[in-house]
Amino acid sequence: MTFDMNLVQRGARLRRSPFFEATQRHGAKAYTVYNHMLFPVCFDDMEAEYRHLLEHVTLWDVSVERQVEITGPDAFAFTNLLTPRDLSRCAVGQGKYVVITAEDGGIINDPVLLRLGENHFWLALADSDVLLWARGVALKSGLRVNLTEPDVSPLQVQGRKAKEVVQALFGDAVTKLRYYWFLETKLDGIPVVVTRTGWTGEVGYEIYLRDGSRGDELWERIMQAGKPHNIRPTGPSDIRRVEAGILNWGADMTPENNVYEVGLDYLVDEGKSADYIGREALKRIKAEGVKRKLAGIGIEGDRIEMNAVPWRVKSGGDTIGRVTSAIWSPRLKKNIGYAMVPPALATPGTALRVKIPGVGERRATVIPKPFIDPNKEIPKT
Numbered sequence: 001m002t003f004d005m006n007l008v009q010r011g012a013r014l015r016r017s018p019f020f021e022a023t024q025r026h027g028a029k030a031y032t033v034y035n036h037m038l039f040p041v042c043f044d045d046m047e048a049e050y051r052h053l054l055e056h057v058t059l060w061d062v063s064v065e066r067q068v069e070i071t072g073p074d075a076f077a078f079t080n081l082l083t084p085r086d087l088s089r090c091a092v093g094q095g096k097y098v099v100i101t102a103e104d105g106g107i108i109n110d111p112v113l114l115r116l117g118e119n120h121f122w123l124a125l126a127d128s129d130v131l132l133w134a135r136g137v138a139l140k141s142g143l144r145v146n147l148t149e150p151d152v153s154p155l156q157v158q159g160r161k162a163k164e165v166v167q168a169l170f171g172d173a174v175t176k177l178r179y180y181w182f183l184e185t186k187l188d189g190i191p192v193v194v195t196r197t198g199w200t201g202e203v204g205y206e207i208y209l210r211d212g213s214r215g216d217e218l219w220e221r222i223m224q225a226g227k228p229h230n231i232r233p234t235g236p237s238d239i240r241r242v243e244a245g246i247l248n249w250g251a252d253m254t255p256e257n258n259v260y261e262v263g264l265d266y267l268v269d270e271g272k273s274a275d276y277i278g279r280e281a282l283k284r285i286k287a288e289g290v291k292r293k294l295a296g297i298g299i300e301g302d303r304i305e306m307n308a309v310p311w312r313v314k315s316g317g318d319t320i321g322r323v324t325s326a327i328w329s330p331r332l333k334k335n336i337g338y339a340m341v342p343p344a345l346a347t348p349g350t351a352l353r354v355k356i357p358g359v360g361e362r363r364a365t366v367i368p369k370p371f372i373d374p375n376k377e378i379p380k381t
Contacts, residue, residue, distance in 0.1 A: 017063030018215025026233045034064035041235040049234035056230040057161040063153035068123040074143035075119035086269035095180040101278035106255035126249035158204035161229035168225040201244025245370030252324040262294045295346040296369030299335035303328040312355040
């Protein structure tokens with residue numbers, strides 16, 4: 001018999017977000033655990049939520065994007081040590097998509113970084129314990145920094161009508177934000193940071209609540225403002241993020257991978273003068289070349305369900321890699337995904353085969369990614 005996942009016990013160690021009661025009230029159907037918190041992943045069918053994102057506007061509880069807050073006299077120097085991005089190019093009020101790298105060049109995390117002051121940073125995390133990593137680095141760094149997890153819990157407002165919703169909430173100033181910039185403000189006295197970011201490839205904003213006691217109040221205020229635009233709570237859309245070429249840490253990349261393998265080499269600022277963890281390793285990897293690459297693929301045949309485990313990729317009679325993410329795209333009317341394969345087999349047009357548990361082998365072809373809107377014109381609009 002298949003194990004009933006509903007029997008997995010929760011307990012107090014799995015934290016609840018400030019919006020947990022609201023997600024229950026609005027009909028969350030399933031949760032997962034992410035950064036030691038309960039994370040609502042669906043309120044409806046995955047494809048119905050995807051359609052709503054494209055046509056209307058959605059609200060996500062992404063409080064699981066826990067923050068590492070870095071302050072202190074040496075906060076800039078310390079944060080700059082964690083990443084290959086040159087943070088001297090990041091102004092106060094600006095965000096950056098960054099990678100946190102290990103000494104061997106592996107990817108510890110790929111957070112969104114916000115610079116709130118000259119020596120004040122937040123790292124909005126994917127699912128790994130970066131606070132512990134950062135404290136270990138700080139212990140031997142000799143730098144004067146304070147590292148904490150602040151009372152900060154983000155929501156995402158994403159979709160075609162996202163701009164209208166945030167304008168109703170915060171006025172014209174927020175709609176003038178450039179991509180990856182933010183402002184600090186209050187909504188009915190609730191302290192928030194509003195950023196021009198998201199995980200969809202659609203128009204989107206994140207609203208970072210700075211007082212967890214007012215989570216329910218903020219949720220309902222956003223729902224009220226979004227009612228004329230048919231707002232609906234949903235889980236994050238894996239369909240849309242795969243279409244957009246967005247990677248999921250823990251599935252598409254782990255500490256075993258580096259930026260050159262997964263196509264994030266643009267996150268390495270080659271002219272950065274300051275040292276950072278993993279610099280020599282990344283320099284060597286770039287010079288020697290990688291032994292595997294994350295390629296986009298199209299998988300033939302009927303609609304597939306999203307993969308719950310990596311799938312084997314074959315060429316000839318040999319297993320040569322794995323599918324990290326795969327899903328049916330309703331717009332493209334085909335199955336798409338990512339596969340980690342040898343570089344020689346990562347060229348568009350290369351024929352592969354994918355072994356899907358319970359289905360069998362399907363033919364697949366390497367195709368360019370992102371699959372839709374490669375220049376990110378939609379979210380920059």
